Amino acid sequence: MMSPNKKESQKHKFMNRFQKSGLIVVILLIVAVISVIVVNTNDMEKISITFQNNAIINAEVAVDLKDQVIGLSGRESLDPDSGMLFVYESEDIRNFWMRGMNFPIDIIWIKDDTVVGFEENVPMPGNSDEIARVSSDVAVDMVLEVSAGFCAKNSLVVGDSLDIDL
The missing domain is CATH 1.10.287 (Helix Hairpins)
Known part of the structure; x- marks a missing residue:
């Protein structure tokens, strides 16, 4: 017991x-x-964006502030035919920074479905912790982030029209 x-x-x-x-x-x-x-x-919603030369980007659409703040930060890479489209309710000068980015990108400034400017090979943060910042020269209603080299590869020029089905 x-x-x-x-x-x-x-x-x-x-x-x-x-x-x-x-x-x-x-x-x-x-x-x-x-x-x-x-x-x-x-x-996020995904759409196809067709460029004037028939290049196509499959883009995630960042409409709300939370998605826009995060953007592509924290991702390890971006496919050459992928991107992120930032859509705004009004036109304004837009400012972007590369906080948390692990790869360089091209940034395309868009107004009324037309390319109004772009930044090529915007670098990811380096060892110096300096974070690249870029701004549109004119007010835009959309911004497209794509893989670095996309603009050069596709001979993008200001004035190119885009087919964006939102």
Whole structure:
């Protein structure tokens, strides 16, 4: 027969294991819920943008402020035919910076579906922690970020029209 103290000790060990298992289950559930939320909030609309020379960019559309602030930051790379289109409700001078970027990009300034300017090979932050900042020369209603070299490869010029189906 087991002594009451030993019985109590085994009961205590069992309860500790049960509590730890319950805690692990709760933590896993929280992680699962957060993962679902993150996946759903990063589900931006995707569109195709056709350039005057028939080059096509498959772009994620960043309309809300949260997506616009994050942009392409934190990503490891960008496919040559992909990009991110920033859409604004009004025309204004737009300022972009390369905080959190892991690769250089070209930035295309757009007004009324027409290229009004672009910045080529905007560098990612280097060891000096200097973050590149660029601004449009004129008020724009959209900005397109694409892989570095896209503008040169496609002979982009100011005045080129774009087919953007929003």
